[in-house]
Amino acid sequence: MGADGGTIATRSDMVRTKDLDERPDYDAGERRHALWTLCRLSKHPLEAPVMADALGQLYNKDSLLEYLLKRGAAGASETEQRVAGHIRGLRDATSITLTKNPAPQRDEDGTQYYPYACPLTGRPMNGKHNFVYLRCGCVFSETGLRNVAAPKKGNDERAECPQCSAPFSAVFEPRDIECDITWINPSPETQSIRRDLLATRKKRKARTDDKARDSRARPARPARPAKATGDDHDHGHEHAPDATSAESVHAAQTQTAENPKEPTVHTG
Structure with missing residues (x-):
């Protein structure tokens, strides 16, 4: 049957509209050939530069870039998301x-x-x-x-x-x-x-990133004053006698003035 302009849709054109897993009529040999020779997104023949993801899937780099642009604009199809939804940027794939x-x-x-x-x-x-x-x-x-x-x-x-x-x-x-x-x-x-x-x-990485952001956003606590040590108290007594000690000395001096002791007489 003809399409727009009287063209005839070929099998290679039709298979590009669906992922390989969505074509039960695509026999094992054809599917295997497509896996190893075609880009998983565009279904075009693999040509340098080629990239591979952590799942071992192969892509033409330009098709992967096009997908990432569509993904950013929420324009990627369900089939594309199912194939490459784990890829958020070129860093998630390797140039091979x-x-x-x-x-x-x-x-x-x-x-x-x-x-x-x-x-x-x-x-x-x-x-x-x-x-x-x-x-x-x-x-x-x-x-x-x-x-x-x-x-x-x-x-x-x-x-x-x-x-x-x-x-x-x-x-x-x-x-x-x-x-x-x-x-x-x-x-x-x-x-x-x-x-x-x-x-x-x-x-796991998202949780780690969240903790790092929370740590940076939390205000720093003010520094607490240092506690006095035993040495500090000792030095204080040396330079400033406490009030109790001063009063005791004054009382002793007053009592001596009021009741002077008689001098001791030595007899020959």
């Missing part, structure tokens, strides 16, 4: 470096082409092999990274990125959001756990 697939694209055999691959093993980034990215943004297959950066005894699990030499902790734990290694497009179960952990961390 994708390596072109060295294998030539062959359209005649009918297979779907995957344009990116692991720089260590040459394996295509097609969803059949686990892929990860580091904090530095370099992307590898999990197998390739393990082969060159698996933690060894006595080195405190520290390693260097095989592509840019940036240091990282070689802890391979897909469900730990504090790790330096993040899985790209992990299983739905792992992604759900990571989403919950991100929400928990966000709430």
